[in-house]
Amino acid sequence: MSTVFIAFQTNEDTRPIVESILADNPGSVLDEQPAMVKINAEGSLVIKRESIEERIGRDFDLQELQINLITISGHLDEDDDTFTLSWKN
Amino acid sequence: MQIDLRTVAIKPLRNTFDHLVERFGDKPASRYQEGSYNIQQESIFHYRPAWDADNVLFDKKRTKIQMKDWYALKDPRQYYYGSYTITRARQQDAAESSFEMIEDRGLAELVPADLKQMALDVLVPMRHVEWGGNMGNSYITAYGYGTVITQPCLYHAMDHLGVAQYLTRIGLVLDGPEALDTAKEAWMSGAMWQPMRRHVENLLVLQDWFEIFVAQNLVLEGLLNPMLYDYLDAEFSAKGATAISMMTRFMAEWSAETAKWVDAQIKVAAAESAENKAQLSAWVTQYRAETLDALAPIAKRSFGDKADELLADLTSEFNARCAKLGLAV
Numbered sequence: 459m460s461t462v463f464i465a466f467q468t469n470e471d472t473r474p475i476v477e478s479i480l481a482d483n484p485g486s487v488l489d490e491q492p493a494m495v496k497i498n499a500e501g502s503l504v505i506k507r508e509s510i511e512e513r514i515g516r517d518f519d520l521q522e523l524q525i526n527l528i529t530i531s532g533h534l535d536e537d538d539d540t541f542t543l544s545w546k547n
Numbered sequence: 548m549q550i551d552l553r554t555v556a557i558k559p560l561r562n563t564f565d566h567l568v569e570r571f572g573d574k575p576a577s578r579y580q581e582g583s584y585n586i587q588q589e590s591i592f593h594y595r596p597a598w599d600a601d602n603v604l605f606d607k608k609r610t611k612i613q614m615k616d617w618y619a620l621k622d623p624r625q626y627y628y629g630s631y632t633i634t635r636a637r638q639q640d641a642a643e644s645s646f647e648m649i650e651d652r653g654l655a656e657l658v659p660a661d662l663k664q665m666a667l668d669v670l671v672p673m674r675h676v677e678w679g680g681n682m683g684n685s686y687i688t689a690y691g692y693g694t695v696i697t698q699p700c701l702y703h704a705m706d707h708l709g710v711a712q713y714l715t716r717i718g719l720v721l722d723g724p725e726a727l728d729t730a731k732e733a734w735m736s737g738a739m740w741q742p743m744r745r746h747v748e749n750l751l752v753l754q755d756w757f758e759i760f761v762a763q764n765l766v767l768e769g770l771l772n773p774m775l776y777d778y779l780d781a782e783f784s785a786k787g788a789t790a791i792s793m794m795t796r797f798m799a800e801w802s803a804e805t806a807k808w809v810d811a812q813i814k815v816a817a818a819e820s821a822e823n824k825a826q827l828s829a830w831v832t833q834y835r836a837e838t839l840d841a842l843a844p845i846a847k848r849s850f851g852d853k854a855d856e857l858l859a860d861l862t863s864e865f866n867a868r869c870a871k872l873g874l875a876v
Binding site: 470473474491492514515516 | 554555556557575577578579622623624625630634
């Protein structure tokens, strides 16, 4: 198994996103760096639109992630409801 | 010369305000939390108001509904001033462009005459009902308790004025300034509007702010908005008056959005205690009957023979909604 990760800028917009990722991925580890939060997970990491919407109280388009996204590693599988990183092979 | 850059991480000494630490612990708070929680004034009031010497300025006793924690009534949309105005500004832009297109292309002239008359008879006088909604929600903001509920009520009050303005513009686009005088005349003395006017005026004199919340936001809007912006709107579109649907687009969006907020309030208040549940259910039962009486002539004008059937549908949808909220009605 290898590690996948995603990193965001630390700000008001990403806080609920990071919170929902940590809640949805029990094995994930938060790595707080200056002005950046990185979330590492073994094997795969999933971001769910529904859990972000629950936290921010409005409709959310997963493409809004890109605004504050710094970097990702892993194969990306994206649809309307989920944004999944994994190493498939 | 070589310069080494080094990053220094500075940990903030405190993450948020003390009043939020009390409630949520010392972690970064959202803007909504900062502007809403633990800021209701609870003590150190000036002397008691002469007009109501039994109560302090902000008093929990002004309603029969009681909550252990008034901050449980939170707004699922998390509206604070910034997010509320941004959302509404976006919707305003969209509505504005619909009106512009209708005026530029002369789409109002394409509306069949009978449907145009229907809009003038039913939608335009509704601006007076919206004004009642504004008054009721302003009252809740003034006399209610708990920032998380009084804050969205003020937004809701302003929304009612916005809706009244759109209804006014529908009159202006379809007919002209005379449409507003005709509508006022119908509201003041037309037989069709008197039951509704009586109902709206009865709500203006209620004292219990939560009762107003139930009567206005849950019952009146829960029956009236779907009738106008769902059923009647479908009629307009189906019969070739899409221009009218374009002009009521904001109201349709807004009523779906605010219904979610109203539902969340009622659900939490009803789940708090058996007394709350009984009181809320009693209010719903009382105002449902009064609202249906007030709606009957308007439904008759809008849907003719199908009016009774439609009101029955609306009522059963409304009852299902209330049952989901935990009310016994």
